[in-house]
Structures are given as structure tokens and as C-alpha cells.
Amino acid sequence: MKSKIRWFSALLALILSLVIGFSFNSNQTQAAKKEAPLKIGMEANYPPYNWTQTTDKNGAVPIDGSKQYANGYDVQIAKIIGKKLHRKVVVEKTEWDGLLPALTSGKIDLIIAGMSPTAERRKAINFSKPYRKSTFVVITSRNGKFAQAKGLNDFKGAKLTAQQGTLHYDLIKQLHGAKREPAMRSFSAMRQSLQSGTIDGYVAEDIEYKSYKTVNPNIVAVNLNKMQGFKVDHDDSITSIGVKKGNTELLNQVNSILNGISNKKRDQLMADAVKEQPQAGGNKKENWFMSIMHRYGSMILGGVGMTLLLALVGTIVGFFIGLLVGIVRTIPTPKSAGKKWGLKIVDWILAVYIEVFRGTPMMVQAAVIYYGIAQLWHLNLNRTVAALVIVSINTGAYLAEVIRGGINATPKGQFEAASAIGMTHSQQMWHIILPQAIRNCLPSITNEFIVNIKDTSVLSIISVSELFFVGTTVASQTFQFFQTYFIISMIYLILTFSITRIFNFIEKKLEGPKNYNLMANQLQVEDPKETGFEHEQ
Amino acid sequence: MNNNNEENILQVQHLQKKYGDHTVLKDISFNINKGEVMTIIGPSGGGKSTMLRCINLLEEPSNGKILFHGENILDPHFNRNTFRSKVGMVFQQFNLFNNKNVLQNCMIGQEMVLGRSKEEAKKVAIENLQKVGMDPFLTAKPQQLSGGQQQRVAIARAISMDPEVLLFDEPTSALDPEMVGEVLNTMQLLAKTGLTMVIVTHEMGFARDVSDQVVFMSDGVITEQGTPQQIFNDPQEEKTKKFLRNFRNNEL
Numbered sequence: 031m032k033s034k035i036r037w038f039s040a041l042l043a044l045i046l047s048l049v050i051g052f053s054f055n056s057n058q059t060q061a062a063k064k065e066a067p068l069k070i071g072m073e074a075n076y077p078p079y080n081w082t083q084t085t086d087k088n089g090a091v092p093i094d095g096s097k098q099y100a101n102g103y104d105v106q107i108a109k110i111i112g113k114k115l116h117r118k119v120v121v122e123k124t125e126w127d128g129l130l131p132a133l134t135s136g137k138i139d140l141i142i143a144g145m146s147p148t149a150e151r152r153k154a155i156n157f158s159k160p161y162r163k164s165t166f167v168v169i170t171s172r173n174g175k176f177a178q179a180k181g182l183n184d185f186k187g188a189k190l191t192a193q194q195g196t197l198h199y200d201l202i203k204q205l206h207g208a209k210r211e212p213a214m215r216s217f218s219a220m221r222q223s224l225q226s227g228t229i230d231g232y233v234a235e236d237i238e239y240k241s242y243k244t245v246n247p248n249i250v251a252v253n254l255n256k257m258q259g260f261k262v263d264h265d266d267s268i269t270s271i272g273v274k275k276g277n278t279e280l281l282n283q284v285n286s287i288l289n290g291i292s293n294k295k296r297d298q299l300m301a302d303a304v305k306e307q308p309q310a311g312g313n314k315k316e317n318w319f320m321s322i323m324h325r326y327g328s329m330i331l332g333g334v335g336m337t338l339l340l341a342l343v344g345t346i347v348g349f350f351i352g353l354l355v356g357i358v359r360t361i362p363t364p365k366s367a368g369k370k371w372g373l374k375i376v377d378w379i380l381a382v383y384i385e386v387f388r389g390t391p392m393m394v395q396a397a398v399i400y401y402g403i404a405q406l407w408h409l410n411l412n413r414t415v416a417a418l419v420i421v422s423i424n425t426g427a428y429l430a431e432v433i434r435g436g437i438n439a440t441p442k443g444q445f446e447a448a449s450a451i452g453m454t455h456s457q458q459m460w461h462i463i464l465p466q467a468i469r470n471c472l473p474s475i476t477n478e479f480i481v482n483i484k485d486t487s488v489l490s491i492i493s494v495s496e497l498f499f500v501g502t503t504v505a506s507q508t509f510q511f512f513q514t515y516f517i518i519s520m521i522y523l524i525l526t527f528s529i530t531r532i533f534n535f536i537e538k539k540l541e542g543p544k545n546y547n548l549m550a551n552q553l554q555v556e557d558p559k560e561t562g563f564e565h566e567q
Numbered sequence: 568m569n570n571n572n573e574e575n576i577l578q579v580q581h582l583q584k585k586y587g588d589h590t591v592l593k594d595i596s597f598n599i600n601k602g603e604v605m606t607i608i609g610p611s612g613g614g615k616s617t618m619l620r621c622i623n624l625l626e627e628p629s630n631g632k633i634l635f636h637g638e639n640i641l642d643p644h645f646n647r648n649t650f651r652s653k654v655g656m657v658f659q660q661f662n663l664f665n666n667k668n669v670l671q672n673c674m675i676g677q678e679m680v681l682g683r684s685k686e687e688a689k690k691v692a693i694e695n696l697q698k699v700g701m702d703p704f705l706t707a708k709p710q711q712l713s714g715g716q717q718q719r720v721a722i723a724r725a726i727s728m729d730p731e732v733l734l735f736d737e738p739t740s741a742l743d744p745e746m747v748g749e750v751l752n753t754m755q756l757l758a759k760t761g762l763t764m765v766i767v768t769h770e771m772g773f774a775r776d777v778s779d780q781v782v783f784m785s786d787g788v789i790t791e792q793g794t795p796q797q798i799f800n801d802p803q804e805e806k807t808k809k810f811l812r813n814f815r816n817n818e819l
């Protein structure tokens with residue numbers, strides 16, 4: 031029992047040292063603040079404000095932690111700011127919902143993401159002066175019923191949507207009689223829905239219209255700002271740069287730099303962005319599969335690598351966590367009262383761990399841990415490391431129960447025979463019980479690995495570039511949703527299929543032959559003198 | 568087979584075992600001398616297994632004393648694992664370690680508990696496997712063996728620990744009839760080496776031939792105790808007579 035506790039504390043020490051390691055990292059960046067790169071948060075998925083590309087052409091900026099680049103109106107504004115501040119600009123590609131927490135937790139210095147400074151957001155962060163003023167429109171089909179709408183009451187029965195978490199979505203309420211469909215995550219998804227007819231239109235800014243128009247001429251924009259009775263807060267019709275509360279120095283710097291960018295310059299930058307943004311289609315001679323693989327093959331391959339890394343490391347580390355927890359939870363009740371209570375408390379803590387991590391979605395765990403640690407302790411966890419930790423802890427909770435079950439399912443006779451020859455509890459566990467329990471748990475562990483390959487896709491919430499995240503990026507750039515996700519799903523299928531086969535093969539191998547082949551296995555015993563017992567008396 | 572200077576190796580005094588309110592062993596007392604073979608017979612559910620399991624502490628006795636060389640094994644300061652290594656046990660269900668092959672089954676206890684070197688453990692294991700005739704199967708896994716073969720390996724495993732006392736709990740009850748003989752033969756040879764043995768069995772012929780003492784147990788008490796001659800040929804208690812009547816026709 032003592033040695034179990036020692037392992038457990040060793041594990042804790044390992045986790046602690048990891049955490050401390052990262053805190054040193056963050057301290058170092060703190061110290062080198064002046065020369066530190068200016069970290070800009072954006073989706074890199076919202077053309078023409080910002081998008082992802084695979085080369086640095088047209089003055090794109092590298093995306094942190096990947097081989098990709100970001101470009102767009104936001105990126106060009108960021109570069110002007112970076113130049114004036116003598117700081118190199120790096121883009122932290124972050125999901126829309128993750129932008130505010132990333133800023134408040136210090137993972138990024140500025141949000142430049144086509145974001146409007148709504149009253150709600152102002153509660154959490156500060157905003158600069160606007161760097162873009164916008165007009166609100168409903169984008170709808172040229173031939174559709176609502177293309178000619180003149181007033182707020184002309185949208186009766188229209189199925190409308192807007193981007194999740196944006197002001198646009200609230201604006202739909204002003205269009206009387208319109209059906210507010212569930213909000214969508216990205217503009218690419220809304221474009222796709224409009225094209226396929228599942229919605230009649232979506233609320234956006236004129237700039238989205240301009241940019242969409244270049245790839246799809248069959249749309250029109252119905253201007254809302256001009257309609258009678260349309261009310262929109264001044265804050266809402268502008269886009270500003272988000273700065274962390276209390277960081278007035280940076281805010282003032284940003285404001286004075288923005289003052290120096292003329293309206294003409296701004297329009298020019300936006301016009302360039304609209305022109306340079308990724309286009310749908312491309313070379314018509316290549317089929318869609320070849321064209322996607324040609325342009326994004328290496329990116330997708332990187333996603334496969336990341337997914338496999340997360341699943342593999344997560345399952346292996348999770349297995350060891352599960353093993354430790356499973357062992358501790360099957361220690362027989364000790365005799366002395368002190369040990370008994372110690373074990374009870376440890377057992378209780380482990381039970382809570384298992385309940386919490388099995389009882390909440392991994393996506394939520396990822397968000398809480400990644401942003402929570404940053405906000406509470408100002409530790410800037412590396413995204414991949416954070417993802418590995420989350421998958422491992424999560425897998426550990428599942429496998430702890432699997433292994434506990436495996437230990438309990440090992441025949442009682444195995445324990446008894448080991449006790450009867452005088453083996454201690456830990457000798458019994460290591461040499462007799464665990465090898466059998468693990469062997470019996472192997473199908474469940476394989477299963478957990480397969481589940482991890484698929485479920486790590488939820489880690490896109492913290493912008494880890496695993497396969498699904500890559501797929502989303504590719505889809506939003508090619509606008510070939512079905513094709514891209516089809517390729518991605520095939521890759522998932524190939525991965526899970528081949529891994530299942532490999533593990534089945536290993537299991538078969540471990541099982542060994544049913545019968546013992548005497549001739550083939552007989553060992554030559556050196557000294558076969560006499561058989562039978564000798565009398566000792 | 569009895570030594571003249573009779574040394575009590577194991578003394579059970581007023582042993583009691585309860586599971587909740589259910590008293591399985593009521594008041595069991597007996598002595599075993601070094602080198603003696605004692606068989607325990609009696610109807611199912613009489614507490615024979617429980618008694619055997621109390622002796623090597625697989626079950627915690629509720630009351631009473633068990634003395635090993637005069638030392639109370641229930642004393643909190645008594646080293647139980649060392650004691651267990653000196654008191655071997657052969658189970659009805661063999662309980663070979665499923666993840667180990669025949670040779671490893673016989674070596675692991677020697678290495679882990681007795682601290683023997685790998686070479687020494689292997690030598691002892693092979694010697695004992697030869698004695699039970701299982702030496703051609705050194706690398707076989709338990710699943711690849713018949714019941715009788717498994718039980719012989721289990722015996723080799725037990726004697727590889729050089730125990731002072733060996734406990735058998737119905738070692739042939741789970742075997743197909745044609746395999747009973749090979750195991751009983753092995754035990755019979757073992758009895759002749761002077762090893763102290765406590766055997767729970769339903770093989771009355773065997774009990775009569777190898778025992779120094781026979782104990783008849785039913786309902787958690789020792790109903791009758793004596794030499795094989797006394798118990799099998801001249802039982803005093805009605806319960807013993809009734810029990811033996813079932814066997815007399817086919818075995819004795």
C-alpha cells in the first residue's frame with residue numbers, strides 16, 4: 031500500500047513539474063516583453079477580414095504553431111500596428127468563441143478579428159477606436175422572394191440566420207415575422223446553407239456581401255441601415271480592436287496608430303483583401319479530389335499526424351493514469367485506522383476525478399482547462415501540450431474504471447493462490463493480476479483508442495490543428511463542404527479501420543495456440559536422472 | 568511414518584469462524600505432528616474448506632488460536648507472508664497463474680518470496696516437475712493442459728516452496744475420473760517423503776491408505792476423530808456411519 035501511494039505521488043509530482051515548467055516559459059516571455067512578438071487573435075476564417083493561406087504571398091503573416099499563414103484586412107491593419115510598435119506580428123488562430131478568453135487570459139495581445147465593440151463585450155475587454163465602419167445587410171438570392179425587400183416588415187416567413195455570438199444574430203429580431211434559424215459557426219457555413227436553400231438569407235456586413243459576390247454573382251444585399259426604424263447601436267456598426275482591460279498603454283498606442291491610417295488607405299486595404307481572398311473553384315481541369323489534395327494535402331497530412339499523436343499519446347498516458355487509479359482503488363482495506371482513512375480519502379478523490387471527467391464533455395473540459403489555467407494562474411500552456419493533457423486525463427478516467435473492472439474480474443483463485451505462497455499484495459498485483467487484467471482489458475483499450483481518434487475532433491475548440499480543425503479550415507477556403515468533409519471522413523474511417531485490424535491481430539497473437547505441442551516445445555532437461563520422490567527419512 | 572519424538576507442528580485451538588450471524592466453524596481443536604498426514608472428510612457445507620483456509624489465513628478466524636511451532640499465527644506481529652510460504656495449498660480448481668507457463672508457475676514464488684536466484688529457482692522447479700511427471704511441459708500455459716496435468720503442476724508449485732505443511736482442498740474433485748488416479752499417486756508419493764499434509768477429500772480409499780489421522784467434520788464441528796482403522800472400520804457416531812454408508816458400496 032505504501033508503494034502505491036509513492037507511485038501516486040510520483041504522478042502528481044510529474045504533473046506539477048510539467049505545470050511549473052510552463053510557468054517558467056510564461057515568465058520568460060513576460061521578461062522579454064519589449065521584443066516579444068505582437069500576438070493577434072483572429073479566426074483566420076472570415077474573409078476578407080482574415081483568412082488562412084498556405085504561403086506568405088501578398089504579405090501574409092505566419093500563424094503560430096503551424097506552417098500556415100494568415101492574411102486579410104485585419105492582418106494588414108495588424109502589420110501597420112506591429113511596424114509602428116517595432117514588434118513582429120504573429121497570428122494566433124482562435125475560434126470566435128475563444129477570442130475573448132484568449133485575450134483576458136493573456137494568450138493574445140490584441141483581437142483584430144472584425145469584431146464589433148458591443149456593450150456586452152465592453153464589460154470584458156476594452157476596445158480601440160474603430161478601424162472599419164460597416165453597413166448591415168441581409169444577403170439573399172437574387173431571384174429569391176426577399177431580394178426586393180424595402181422595409182423591416184418585408185421579411186415575413188424568411189428563414190434567416192447569422193453568425194453565432196455576433197450582433198448580427200440579434201438584428202434578426204428587428205425583422206418582424208422572420209424566422210430566426212439557429213445561429214451558425216462561420217460565414218462559409220451560411221453561404222453553403224443559402225446556396226442549398228436551407229435558409230433564405232443571413233444578416234452580415236456589406237463587406238461580406240462584396241466578398242461573397244466575387245465568387246457567387248447570384249446574390250444580392252438588402253441594406254438594413256437605410257430602412258425606417260432600424261436601430262443599431264453606434265458600437266455595433268463599427269469594428270474595433272480588442273485590448274485587455276488595464277492595458278491602457280497598448281490601447282493608447284493602438285489608437286494613435288489607427289488615427290494615422292486614412293480612410294482612403296483603409297478602403298484600399300479592404301479592396302485588396304476582397305481581391306486577394308481565397309476563391310472557390312480554381313483549376314477546373316483537376317477533379318475536386320485532386321485539387322483539394324494538391325492544395326491542402328500536406329495540411330491534411332499534418333492534421334492526420336496531430337490526430338494520431340493526440341490519440342496515441344492520450345491513450346498511452348491515459349492507460350497509465352487508469353492503471354494507477356485502478357490499482358489504488360482495488361487496494362484491500364488495510365487494518366490500521368490511519369491507513370484506512372488515508373486510503374478512503376484518496377479513493378474518494380479518485381472517484382470524484384472519474385465522475386467529473388466521465389460526466390462532462392471533453393470539449394467543455396478542454397475549454398475550462400485551457401482558458402481557465404491561463405486566466406487563473408497566468409500560465410500559457412502550449413496548445414498541443416494542453417490537448418495532450420486533456421485527452422490523457424479524460425482517457426485516464428475511462429480506463430481507470432475499465433482496469434478496475436478487469437482487476438475485479440480476474441478469478442479470485444488467482445489472488446488466493448498467490449497469497450497462499452506468501453506473495454505480498456503488490457507482488458500479486460504486478461506479477462499475477464495486472465498482466466491478466468490488462469490482457470482482458472485490451473479490447474476496451476483498443477476501443478478507447480478508436481474513440482480518441484474520433485473524439486479529439488472536439489479539441490478544435492482550443493484550436494489544435496488536428497484533422498477536423500484542418501478540415502474546417504480547408505472547407506471554409508474551398509467552399510467545397512461536402513467534398514472536404516467526405517475526404518476527412520474517409521481518412522477517419524481508414525485510420526479507425528486499420529487500427530482495429532492491427533489490434534485484433536495483436537490480440538490473436540497474445541492468445542497463443544490452444545494446444546501445447548509437446549514435440550516442438552520440449553526443453554532438454556540436463557539431468558533427467560530419477561523421477562519420483564525420494565524418502566527424506 | 569510418525570516420528571517418535573512427536574513435535575506438534577500445527578495446533579488448532581477452539582477455532583471459530585462466523586460470516587455475519589452464520590457460524591460456519593463452531594469450536595474446532597486438533598493437533599498435527601510433524602510428518603503426519605491428516606485427512607478431513609465429511610459432508611459438503613460442513614466447513615472443511617473454511618477450516619483449511621483459516622489455517623493459511625485466506626480467511627480471518629473469528630475466534631480461537633492457531634499455533635505454528637507453538638507460535639500464535641493470529642498475533643498482530645506475526646509475519647503472515649513468511650508463514651504462508653511455509654504452508655502450501657493445493658486448490659480444488661488448481662488456480663495456476665494463467666499468465667505464466669508451467670516452469671514460471673513453479674519459479675515465481677521461490678524468487679519473490681524466498682528470494683532464490685533465477686538459476687536456483689529453475690533447478691528446484693524442474694526437479695519438482697520431474698517428480699510429478701510434468702517436466703515435458705515446461706513452456707506450456709495452464710490453458711493448454713488437462714485438469715490432471717494442471718493439478719500436478721499445482722502440486723509441484725507448492726512443493727517448490729519447500730513447505731513444512733501442505734494443505735489440499737479436494738484436489739481431485741474437479742477432475743474427470745480418469746485423471747483422479749494420476750493426482751492421487753502423486754500425493755501418495757509425496758506423503759511418503761515425510762511432508763506434513765492436511766487433506767480434505769472425498770476419496771475414501773485414498774484417505775484410508777495414506778492417513779495417520781482422520782477427522783470427520785460436519786456442521787462446523789469435529790464429530791469424530793481417530794486412526795483410519797477407527798473411523799472407517801469402527802465409527803462411533805451416527806453421522807459418521809451414515810456418511811460412510813454412501814461410500815462403502817462403491818469404494819471401501
Ligand SMILES: Nc1ncnc2c1ncn2[C@@H]1O[C@H](COP(=O)(O)OP(=O)(O)O)[C@@H](O)[C@H]1O
Pocket residue numbers: 586589591610611612613614615616617618
Ligand atoms: N465467504 C462466505 N460467506 C458466507 N458464507 C460462507 C462463505 N464461505 C463459506 N460459507 C458457508 O460456510 C459453510 C461451510 O462451507 P465450506 O467450508 O465450503 O464447506 P465444505 O468445504 O465442507 O463443503 C457453508 O454453509 C457455506 O455456505
Ligand SMILES: [Mg+2]
Pocket residue numbers: 615616617737
Ligand atoms: Mg469445500
